[in-house]
Amino acid sequence: MTTGGKRILMVDDDEDFVEAVACFLEANGFTVLRAHDGKEGVRLAKVERPDLILMDIMMNERTEGFFAIHEIRGDPEIKHTPIFVLSSFCSRLPDLEIPAAGGWLAHDMFLPKPVNTAHLLEKIRQRLGKAA
Amino acid sequence: MSESAAPEAVVVIDDDYAMRLSCAKIVSKMGLRVEVFEDGARGLEAVAALKPGLVVVDLKMPGISGLEVVSRVHEIDPQIIMVVITGYATIDTAVEAMKSGAYDFLPKPFSPDELRLIVNRGLERRRLALESQRGEVERALLKRTFVTFVSHQLRSPLAAIHQYLDVLQRLDEAGDSPARRREWIGRCLKRTEELQSLIADWLTLARVEGGALLKERVEVDLKSTIVNILENYRAMAAAEDVALEVSLPEGETRVRGDRTCVSVLFDNLITNAIKYNRRGGKVTVSGGFCDGEIVIAVGDTGVGIPEKYRPFLFDEFFRIKDSGVKRTEGTGLGLHISKRIVSEMGGSIEVESQAGIGSTFRVRLPAWREPADDAEMGGWE
Ligand SMILES: Nc1ncnc2c1ncn2[C@@H]1O[C@H](COP(=O)(O)OP(=O)(O)OP(=O)(O)O)[C@@H](O)[C@H]1O
Numbered sequence: 312m313t314t315g316g317k318r319i320l321m322v323d324d325d326e327d328f329v330e331a332v333a334c335f336l337e338a339n340g341f342t343v344l345r346a347h348d349g350k351e352g353v354r355l356a357k358v359e360r361p362d363l364i365l366m367d368i369m370m371n372e373r374t375e376g377f378f379a380i381h382e383i384r385g386d387p388e389i390k391h392t393p394i395f396v397l398s399s400f401c402s403r404l405p406d407l408e409i410p411a412a413g414g415w416l417a418h419d420m421f422l423p424k425p426v427n428t429a430h431l432l433e434k435i436r437q438r439l440g441k442a443a
Numbered sequence: 444m445s446e447s448a449a450p451e452a453v454v455v456i457d458d459d460y461a462m463r464l465s466c467a468k469i470v471s472k473m474g475l476r477v478e479v480f481e482d483g484a485r486g487l488e489a490v491a492a493l494k495p496g497l498v499v500v501d502l503k504m505p506g507i508s509g510l511e512v513v514s515r516v517h518e519i520d521p522q523i524i525m526v527v528i529t530g531y532a533t534i535d536t537a538v539e540a541m542k543s544g545a546y547d548f549l550p551k552p553f554s555p556d557e558l559r560l561i562v563n564r565g566l567e568r569r570r571l572a573l574e575s576q577r578g579e580v581e582r583a584l585l586k587r588t589f590v591t592f593v594s595h596q597l598r599s600p601l602a603a604i605h606q607y608l609d610v611l612q613r614l615d616e617a618g619d620s621p622a623r624r625r626e627w628i629g630r631c632l633k634r635t636e637e638l639q640s641l642i643a644d645w646l647t648l649a650r651v652e653g654g655a656l657l658k659e660r661v662e663v664d665l666k667s668t669i670v671n672i673l674e675n676y677r678a679m680a681a682a683e684d685v686a687l688e689v690s691l692p693e694g695e696t697r698v699r700g701d702r703t704c705v706s707v708l709f710d711n712l713i714t715n716a717i718k719y720n721r722r723g724g725k726v727t728v729s730g731g732f733c734d735g736e737i738v739i740a741v742g743d744t745g746v747g748i749p750e751k752y753r754p755f756l757f758d759e760f761f762r763i764k765d766s767g768v769k770r771t772e773g774t775g776l777g778l779h780i781s782k783r784i785v786s787e788m789g790g791s792i793e794v795e796s797q798a799g800i801g802s803t804f805r806v807r808l809p810a811w812r813e814p815a816d817d818a819e820m821g822g823w824e
C-alpha cells in the first residue's frame with residue numbers, strides 16, 4: 312500500500328457515520344482510530360499521534376469540534392497534525408482550503424458531511440503525501 | 444426554573460448593514476428584544492447600558508476588532524453569552540475568540556435557522572449557568588425551538604445512511620464481506636426508522652396543533668384501541684422479555700376524539716413502558732371509571748423516573764440521559780405529544796414513579812356522551 316499504514320483519527324459522535332468512513336479508509340490501507348466526542352478525540356490525538364485527524368464540529372449538541380481543534384493546536388507536541396473538518400455545517404459550501412493563518416495549518420480542509428469518500432481519499436493522500 | 448420576566452435583550456454588532464437588518468428581523472421574531480450597532484465602540488457602550496443576555500459580533504470590522512469586543516464584553520459581565528460571526532477568512536480568529544470566552548460561532552453564510560438555533564442555545568446556556576449559580580437543580584435540559592432542533596435531528600441519520608450507501612457502493616469493487624454488508628443494511632434500516640418516527644411525531648404534533656382534535660371528534664373505543672396496540676407490540680415485548688397484561692373494565696369505554704391521536708397517545712405510553720422496562724418485567728394496562736371520566740393506567744416494572752426529572756418529562760425533546768439508564772432510540776417527543784392530545788381532549792395525564800421499581804402513567808379522559816346531551820348543553824344558536 313502506498314499509504315504505508317498511516318493512521319487517521321476520526322472524531323465524530325455519530326457511530327454509524329464513523330463506521331462507514333472508517334471501514335472505507337481501512338479498506339484503503341489506513342489504520343483508523345475512533346473517538347466519539349471532543350475530549351476523547353484530544354486524548355487520542357495526544358496519546359496516539361495520528362498522521363491526520365478527521366473532525367466533526369457539532370458533537371453532543373454543541374460545537375465541540377472547535378474546542379478540540381483549539382486544544383490540539385495549542386499542544387506543541389501535536390499541533391502540526393493536519394485536520395480535516397467534516398461537518399454538515401459545510402454542506403452548502405464547496406470544500407475549501409483554509410488559509411494558513413492563526414491556528415490553521417496550510418491545506419487543512421473543510422469537507423461537507425456526508426462526504427464523497429473517493430474525494431476524501433484523494434485529499435487525504437495528497438495531504439499525507441505532502442507531509443511525507 | 445426559567446421565569447418569564449422581560450424578554451432578554453440581544454445585541455448585534457456588525458458593520459454590514461444588510462447583515463444587521465436580517466439578524467434584527469430574525470431575532471425580534473423570536474420574541475426577543477434586539478439592538479443593532481455598526482461598530483464595536485457603540486456596541487460596547489450599549490452592552491454596558493443594556494446588560495443583554497447575548498451579543499452577536501462580526502469578527503471582521505473596522506475600528507475595534509471583534510476579538511477585542513469579545514474580551515471587553517466579558518469585562519463588563521462574564522455571564523453575557525458571546526457569539527461570533529465569522530467567514531473563512533477569520534476562522535482562525537474565531538478560534539481565538541472562543542479561547543477568550545466566546546460561547547459559539549456562526550460561520551458565514553448562515554441561515555436564519557442556524558442563527559435561531561445558536562441564539563436559543565446560547566440563552567439556554569446562560570439560564571443554566573445563572574440557575575446553577577443560584578444553586579438550583581442542575582439539569583441537562585436544553586429546550587429548543589422545534590424547527591431548528593428537528594432539522595439537526597434529521598440531518599444526522601440522513602448523513603449516516605448516505606455514508607453507508609456511499610461506502611457500500613465503493614467497497615463493492617474492492618470485494619467486501621457479506622456479514623458486514625448485512626450489518627450495515629441493518630444499521631441503515633434502523634436510522635431510517637429513526638427518521639420515520641421523527642417525521643411521524645412531527646406530523647402528529649402538527650395535527651394536534653392544527654386543532655384536528657377539535658374538528659373531527661368521533662367516538663373512539665378505548666378498549667379496542669388499546670387491545671389493538673398491545674397486539675402490535677407482542678413481538679417487540681417478547682423480544683425484550685417483557686410480559687403484557689391487560690385488565691380493562693366491563694362497560695362503556697368510549698371517548699370523543701380523533702382516532703389517530705387516541706392511538707398515538709396509548710401507543711406512546713405502551714412503547715415507553717416496554718422500552719424502559721427490564722428483562723423479565725411486565726407492562727400492565729388497567730382501567731376504571733371515576734366521576735364521568737375513564738381512567739387508564741399504563742404501569743411498568745422498569746427503570747423508573749428520578750424525581751428531579753419529572754417536571755420536565757412532558758417537555759418537547761426531553762430525554763433522560765443518565766448514564767445508568769439504558770440507551771434507547773427515541774425523539775423525546777412522545778410524552779409531549781401525549782400530553783397535548785390529552786389536554787385537547789379535556790383530560791389529564793399524570794405520572795407516578797419509583798426509581799428502580801417502575802412507573803405508572805395515568806390518563807383520564809371524559810367519557811363519551813350521546814350527541815343529544817351536547818345539544819342540550821351547548822344549545823342552538
Ligand atoms: N415508562 C417510562 N419509564 C422510565 N422512563 C420513561 C418512561 N417513559 C418515558 N421515560 C423517560 O422520558 C423520556 C421522554 O419520553 P418520550 O416518550 O417523550 O420520548 P422517547 O421515549 O425518548 O422518544 P419517543 O418519542 O420516540 O418515544 C424518555 O427518554 C425516558 O427517559
